[in-house]
Amino acid sequence: MxxxxxxxxxxxxxxxxxxxxxIDAAELGGIHIPNLCYIKGMKGIGACRLCMVDIxxxxxxxxxxxxxxxxxxxxxxxxxRVRENRKFVIDLILSMHPLDCMTCTKAGVCNxxxxxxxxxxxxxxxxRKKFGFAIDEGNPFVKRDPDYCVLCARxxxxxxxxxxxxxxxxxxxxxxxxxxxxxxxLEESGCTFCGSCIDACPVNAILEGExxxxxxxxxxxxxxxxxxxxxxxxxxxxxTKDGEVVKINAGAEKGSAERYICAIGRYGFDSxxxxxxxxYPLKRVGNALKEVxxxxxxxxxxxxxxxxxxxxGFISTANILxxxxxxxxxxxxxxxxxxxxxxxxxxxxxEDSMKYSDSxxxxxxxxxxxxxxxxxxxxxxxxxxxxxxxxxxxRGAKLITINADDTRLASAANVSIKxxxxxxxxxxxxxxxxxxxxxxxxxxxxxQAVNASEDAEKAAAMLTEAKSPVIFTxxxxxxxxxxxxxxxxxxxxxxxxxxxxxxxxxxxxITEGKTYKEMVxxxxxxxYTVGEIPLSARPKGVDFLIVQNSHMTExxxxxxxxxxxxxxxESEGTIINYLGKVKQAAKTVEPFGESRQHKDIFTAISKxxxxxxxxxxxxxxxxxxxxxxxxxxxxxxxxxxxxxxxxSINRSVIYSSRLLWLKEREKAAV
Amino acid sequence: MLSxxxxxxxxxxxxxxxxxxxxxxxxxxxxxxxxxxQSEKAMQAVAQALNLPEAEVRGTATFYSMYKHKPMGRxxxxxxxxxxxxxLGAERLVDFLKNRYGLTQNGTTADGRFSLVIMExxxxxxxxxxxxxxxxFYGDLTxxxxxxxxxxxx
Ligand code: SF4
Ligand code: SF4
Ligand code: SF4
Ligand code: FES
Numbered sequence: 001m002x003x004x005x006x007x008x009x010x011x012x013x014x015x016x017x018x019x020x021x022x023i024d025a026a027e028l029g030g031i032h033i034p035n036l037c038y039i040k041g042m043k044g045i046g047a048c049r050l051c052m053v054d055i056x057x058x059x060x061x062x063x064x065x066x067x068x069x070x071x072x073x074x075x076x077x078x079x080x081r082v083r084e085n086r087k088f089v090i091d092l093i094l095s096m097h098p099l100d101c102m103t104c105t106k107a108g109v110c111n112x113x114x115x116x117x118x119x120x121x122x123x124x125x126x127x128r129k130k131f132g133f134a135i136d137e138g139n140p141f142v143k144r145d146p147d148y149c150v151l152c153a154r155x156x157x158x159x160x161x162x163x164x165x166x167x168x169x170x171x172x173x174x175x176x177x178x179x180x181x182x183x184x185x186l187e188e189s190g191c192t193f194c195g196s197c198i199d200a201c202p203v204n205a206i207l208e209g210e211x212x213x214x215x216x217x218x219x220x221x222x223x224x225x226x227x228x229x230x231x232x233x234x235x236x237x238x239x240t241k242d243g244e245v246v247k248i249n250a251g252a253e254k255g256s257a258e259r260y261i262c263a264i265g266r267y268g269f270d271s272x273x274x275x276x277x278x279x280y281p282l283k284r285v286g287n288a289l290k291e292v293x294x295x296x297x298x299x300x301x302x303x304x305x306x307x308x309x310x311x312x313g314f315i316s317t318a319n320i321l322x323x324x325x326x327x328x329x330x331x332x333x334x335x336x337x338x339x340x341x342x343x344x345x346x347x348x349x350x351e352d353s354m355k356y357s358d359s360x361x362x363x364x365x366x367x368x369x370x371x372x373x374x375x376x377x378x379x380x381x382x383x384x385x386x387x388x389x390x391x392x393x394x395r396g397a398k399l400i401t402i403n404a405d406d407t408r409l410a411s412a413a414n415v416s417i418k419x420x421x422x423x424x425x426x427x428x429x430x431x432x433x434x435x436x437x438x439x440x441x442x443x444x445x446x447x448q449a450v451n452a453s454e455d456a457e458k459a460a461a462m463l464t465e466a467k468s469p470v471i472f473t474x475x476x477x478x479x480x481x482x483x484x485x486x487x488x489x490x491x492x493x494x495x496x497x498x499x500x501x502x503x504x505x506x507x508x509x510i511t512e513g514k515t516y517k518e519m520v521x522x523x524x525x526x527x528y529t530v531g532e533i534p535l536s537a538r539p540k541g542v543d544f545l546i547v548q549n550s551h552m553t554e555x556x557x558x559x560x561x562x563x564x565x566x567x568x569x570e571s572e573g574t575i576i577n578y579l580g581k582v583k584q585a586a587k588t589v590e591p592f593g594e595s596r597q598h599k600d601i602f603t604a605i606s607k608x609x610x611x612x613x614x615x616x617x618x619x620x621x622x623x624x625x626x627x628x629x630x631x632x633x634x635x636x637x638x639x640x641x642x643x644x645x646x647x648s649i650n651r652s653v654i655y656s657s658r659l660l661w662l663k664e665r666e667k668a669a670v
Numbered sequence: 671m672l673s674x675x676x677x678x679x680x681x682x683x684x685x686x687x688x689x690x691x692x693x694x695x696x697x698x699x700x701x702x703x704x705x706x707x708q709s710e711k712a713m714q715a716v717a718q719a720l721n722l723p724e725a726e727v728r729g730t731a732t733f734y735s736m737y738k739h740k741p742m743g744r745x746x747x748x749x750x751x752x753x754x755x756x757x758l759g760a761e762r763l764v765d766f767l768k769n770r771y772g773l774t775q776n777g778t779t780a781d782g783r784f785s786l787v788i789m790e791x792x793x794x795x796x797x798x799x800x801x802x803x804x805x806x807f808y809g810d811l812t813x814x815x816x817x818x819x820x821x822x823x824x
Contacts (some may be wrong), residue, residue: 160723160726165723165725166725167725168726168728168729169723169729169732169733170725170728170729170732171732171733172732172733172734179725179728180725181717181723181724181725181727181728182710182724182728349724510796523705534759663702
């Protein structure tokens with residue numbers, strides 16, 4: 001625990017951690033110090049001069065975003081002098097800012113507007129300047145209007161910190177502006193459209209595309225939830241208006257490196273209202289699918305499942321919620337009485353890696369190892385993992401990458417080892433033992449003939465010095481990585497490609513009968529699929545196919561019965577994300593048309609079958625594995641193409657939202 | 671792009687600093703010498719050589735007004751028109767350059783031989799009016815003298 005410091009701000013006694021800035025310390029006491037360039041969690045740059053405060057004993061006002069707390073400090077954030085100074089700054093900024101508040105989308109949450117209001121400035125006392133910069137709005141994601149920019153550099157800094165490096169100032173002084181490398185539009189500048197810059201901008205200079213006239217902040221209902229579109233399971237803040245989702249922002253706590261979402265998380269919500277949604281249950285009549293009532297659909301499902309009995313197969317994606325997964329398992333085991341129930345997780349992860357992964361805290365971790373993974377913001381493969389690690393590096397953490405192939409993340413690493421991953425982990429273990437780590441006998445034996453490379457030595461040195469190291473590993477290398485935790489105190493986390501992989505496994509969706517692969521290769525008579533599973537052709541030998549999904553898919557078109565399910569944004573429950581955090585998914589809007597949440601459909605079918613499942617509180621069994629040595633080897637059969645897989649489970653989301661624009665550009669580029 | 675020797679020169683500059691970012695300003699000068707000005711290509715080449723984001727290279731280059739931000743003539747005249755030089759007739763020199771060579775502030779002669787930048791004080795007040803021609807200093811200028819001096823730069 002860091003040392004605590006006592007100080008006074010505006011007469012209020014405050015206990016703050018040593019090393020904290022005045023602006024953060026003031027917040028502890030509920031005191032807001034005006035600011036424009038400050039970003040919680042990042043080092044202050046003292047650019048806007050708005051956060052000036054008076055400190056007893058100091059002749060001149062000081063900058064609160066860079067000045068650290070000291071024992072006995074006496075701070076005044078409201079002295080006549082600093083108020084005058086701040087007013088002057090706002091006055092200056094307003095001289096080059098359009099006074100458009102009446103039509104500005106940002107009204108209500110614009111810092112400049114709020115401060116002008118506080119200081120009672122109606123118009124600048126300086127000569128009005130207008131630059132007339134071009135607006136960058138050639139893409140549907142991020143609209144940049146530099147005429148509104150107050151040059152606070154927040155967007156530049158967040159884009160840089162996460163490693164996308166798209167934005168920078170052009171020129172100097174009042175006439176400067178934020179621009180891309182060659183002042184080209186974002187779509188020609190390597191932008192990933194994550195929108196981090198939107199969340200950072202205090203004014204109307206950067207905003208979501210297509211936001212115009214879709215309501216202002218005060219019109220929205222705000223709901224915290226979680227994104228289920230990839231293995232990261234990021235926190236999101238959802239804004240809804242009149243029962244529709246209007247926008248999504250990053251939802252992790254301010255100051256946390258985890259405050260990031262990618263374009264899929266931010267814009268995928270377009271697909272909630274789309275022509276591709278399945279509105280009613282459908283049953284096959286000859287060559288066509290015909291609308292039927294839920295009553296009829298449930299009856300058909302119950303009948304068919306009953307008659308297929310233990311020859312039924314149940315498969316699901318792992319972006320369903322724990323509550324859905326739990327009841328899904330019950331439907332299979334208790335109502336239908338089959339052991340064939342599996343999730344897409346089994347395509348890329350074994351049970352142990354999901355069950356026995358540790359929980360990790362990204363903001364605490366000081367050394368990261370990334371083994372056999374290629375997270376990428378650019379390809380949108382677990383992009384948050386890539387972004388968050390890069391941010392942590394900027395905040396002082398170190399990175400070791402181990403991969404058989406080249407990865408983009410390797411260029412940000414302190415040590416990057418290219419080559420067989422399991423062997424590299426063995427070498428690091430060997431080097432750790434040479435540094436005095438105690439190893440079980442079998443491990444020492446297994447490593448006898450191993451020589452640690454120079455890079456492995458460096459990695460071992462880094463790990464020995466680390467306070468909270470975390471090893472992120474491909475599930476296939478989980479056991480090999482876990483060995484390191486027998487030598488030093490480290491967290492080991494296998495990273496899945498779906499948001500609730502850990503939860504789905506904890507809920508017991510692990511087959512004791514046929515596996516996912518066997519079932520889709522024709523191993524069952526009746527097949528019940530849940531979610532957007534990566535399958536486009538009806539498996540051979542399946543007499544009856546039930547597809548339960550939110551959107552019409554290739555597979556659904558070939559089904560005998562189609563059940564419309566709610567999307568994650570329309571469902572309520574929990575997930576366990578890759579970091580082992582239990583996160584709450586909220587029902588942000590009502591399910592579209594007649595669609596229902598997965599678990600409600602399962603429960604209704606079980607009732608129809610005469611063996612109703614009781615909804616009970618789900619609780620994942622605490623899984624703790626006994627630490628034991630396993631050979632430094634890679635598990636076979638878990639290789640999938642992460643990019644193809646991620647796109648495939650998100651196909652409907654991508655193709656029925658503005659994300660389609662990205663696909664079309666990709667196509668046009670080929 | 672940059673030739674092997676130039677890349678080596680940048681490597682040597684890089685070696686003098688703890689991080690590549692610190693070598694950015696001198697590397698930009700090298701690129702400017704090669705490309706004549708801070709063209710898109712010049713900045714791209716520097717970004718590549720130092721492995722820095724292109725946006726950052728451009729941001730830095732445009733921050734400094736003493737880099738050249740458009741194509742320039744072979745020789746750069748930097749003429750002062752600040753107080754001392756103005757009193758001693760710098761404005762007449764400006765007219766002279768315009769009439770004789772067609773040179774205006776920030777302009778270049780049609781034959782690409784000279785470019786003119788009008789400066790705020792180059793620290794030669796004791797010899798006003800004064801100018802820099804490339805890196806050479808000339809003071810106590812008259813119309814006649816400036817004509818002669820320019821004749822020496824082909
Ligand atoms: S959308 Fe993301 S990558 Fe693009 S400029 Fe903004 S922060 Fe940078
Ligand atoms: S665009 Fe917004 S975040 Fe970026 S510098 Fe301007 S005001 Fe700040
Ligand atoms: S990184 Fe994954 S979980 Fe996070 S917002 Fe993007 S798709 Fe959603
Ligand atoms: S917030 Fe401190 S100077 Fe901008």
